[in-house]
Amino acid sequence: MLSEVYHIIQDDWPLLLIGQYPNGPLGGIAATLLLSVLGISLAFPLGVLVALARISPWLLLRAPATALVYTMRGVPLLVIIFWGYFLVPLLIGRVVPGFVTMVCALVIYEAAFLSEIVRAGIQALPSGQTDAARALGHSHLGAMRYVVLPQALYNMMPSILSQFVSTIKDTTLGYVINVPELTFAANQINNRLLTKPFEVFFLLAVIYYVVCWSLTQLANWLERRIAAKRAGSGGAYRKDLAVQDGQPLPAEL
Amino acid sequence: MIEFSHVNKRYGEYHALVDINAQVRKGEVVVVCGPSGSGKSTLIRTVNRLEEIQSGTLTFDGQNVHAKMSSKELNRIRSRIGFVFQSFNLFPHMSALENVMFSPIRLRGLRPADAHDKAMLLLDRVGLVNKSRSYPAQLSGGQQQRVAIARALAMEPPAMLFDEPTSALDPEMVGEVLAVMRSLASEGMTMMCVTHEMAFAREVADRVWFMDAGSILSMAEPNSFFGNPEHPRAQRFLADLRAR
Numbered sequence A: 001m002l003s004e005v006y007h008i009i010q011d012d013w014p015l016l017l018i019g020q021y022p023n024g025p026l027g028g029i030a031a032t033l034l035l036s037v038l039g040i041s042l043a044f045p046l047g048v049l050v051a052l053a054r055i056s057p058w059l060l061l062r063a064p065a066t067a068l069v070y071t072m073r074g075v076p077l078l079v080i081i082f083w084g085y086f087l088v089p090l091l092i093g094r095v096v097p098g099f100v101t102m103v104c105a106l107v108i109y110e111a112a113f114l115s116e117i118v119r120a121g122i123q124a125l126p127s128g129q130t131d132a133a134r135a136l137g138h139s140h141l142g143a144m145r146y147v148v149l150p151q152a153l154y155n156m157m158p159s160i161l162s163q164f165v166s167t168i169k170d171t172t173l174g175y176v177i178n179v180p181e182l183t184f185a186a187n188q189i190n191n192r193l194l195t196k197p198f199e200v201f202f203l204l205a206v207i208y209y210v211v212c213w214s215l216t217q218l219a220n221w222l223e224r225r226i227a228a229k230r231a232g233s234g235g236a237y238r239k240d241l242a243v244q245d246g247q248p249l250p251a252e253l
Numbered sequence B: 001m002i003e004f005s006h007v008n009k010r011y012g013e014y015h016a017l018v019d020i021n022a023q024v025r026k027g028e029v030v031v032v033c034g035p036s037g038s039g040k041s042t043l044i045r046t047v048n049r050l051e052e053i054q055s056g057t058l059t060f061d062g063q064n065v066h067a068k069m070s071s072k073e074l075n076r077i078r079s080r081i082g083f084v085f086q087s088f089n090l091f092p093h094m095s096a097l098e099n100v101m102f103s104p105i106r107l108r109g110l111r112p113a114d115a116h117d118k119a120m121l122l123l124d125r126v127g128l129v130n131k132s133r134s135y136p137a138q139l140s141g142g143q144q145q146r147v148a149i150a151r152a153l154a155m156e157p158p159a160m161l162f163d164e165p166t167s168a169l170d171p172e173m174v175g176e177v178l179a180v181m182r183s184l185a186s187e188g189m190t191m192m193c194v195t196h197e198m199a200f201a202r203e204v205a206d207r208v209w210f211m212d213a214g215s216i217l218s219m220a221e222p223n224s225f226f227g228n229p230e231h232p233r234a235q236r237f238l239a240d241l242r243a244r
């Protein structure tokens, strides 16, 4: 079986790697990574903003943020993608590329879930932290930015990482609106070979696993670095302190 | 410097502060004591408006703290009132030095180099220069509380409030924190301290306020309060305190 997988890679690596590019749109792993990176890097700041709006003292911010979160939580991502694909062009009167639709749907959807994680992280902090910041004279936003968020985001790193990994896996849904990402490419190969579905989709699973695993490693490294910094004046990483300081990251997905 | 006039505070139905009339003069050290739940924390937290009040007025240095004002104004008042918590509340993601430097840089626009020098002086003053790079998790309770005092002092407040600063500490660490507070008092700092440290109160306080059920029942010199308390509630409270 492995030799079959090897043959698939040998014959079709450009399709798996970059899709039809440069003769067609960018696809394959490159498109998947691009979707993931855009999705995560836009959804994360948006998620933090939505979380801040959700707990803000101003109703004008709180209400729309809450509505967004409830909607996204109650509707499957696939349905959001279909909305974007079929309804948005009707509303704005022009064609939207599938890739753009996919990025927007991912960002809004994942941001809503990230915001709930961030909000939980903020509300889990002892109220003494905000009290101390306010007593010193810091503004609400200043206290959030410099005191609350750095701790909340660090404490929630394992959950945030899970959400990032979900984002990568959710890029597969681009397939249904013909975004030529990795799953789309694998399906093309499968349709051509006809007799090797197990090998093709095994390869697909391995590639996704490696991508998600790399992200986990990156997060572990980042967490260790922060823990090492807090364990003392730039000294060596001390595991005992790191674990005490926040939950350790799960080793596997 | 701090003046309560007909201050009332409710938590829903519960009347937590009942018609408080009192004042702390400039340079005065007031110790607030009373049984658990009597409203000491609530009282001290209304001074920098960590708690709202329902009626009455409270002035700090001539300013009405609970007046309608922009959050900017309120933050400016707060930065002039040092507050020390029972549970320290140091920022765990910052080193001791960063805890002390942070607010002057963010709020006063101090240059980091100047803030650093100033913070080191303050840490020296609380006896912790050699711990400047340690993070709160690596410090003992007494050390954390001394950093917390330095952090409050970094804003150069004309008055300091302490809410049971030593009650979360192991007995052997109480002394080092009280020593810092004592030196502050001797330099003429206006202080309002919720504490049950009787020796400290006797030695340092100008007046002792005794609270029960949301009211201040007596305000007296420490010698007369501890020597012969007139109020029966205070007598019982002191007897309980000595029995512990």
Ligand SMILES: Nc1ncnc2c1ncn2[C@@H]1O[C@H](COP(=O)(O)OP(=O)(O)OP(=O)(O)O)[C@@H](O)[C@H]1O
Residues within 6 Å of the ligand: B011, B014, B016, B034, B035, B036, B037, B038, B039, B040, B041, B042, B043
């Ligand atoms: N957020 C709150 N909501 C409702 N009731 C509260 C709240 N905070 C305090 N109280 C009540 O107000 C009363 C006074 O509380 P406070 O914390 O001021 O007491 P204290 O004198 O500081 O007591 P301790 O010595 O235990 O710290 C208590 O009966 C408490 O139950």
Ligand SMILES: [Mg+2]
Residues within 6 Å of the ligand: B040, B041, B042, B163, B164
């Ligand atoms: Mg209290």
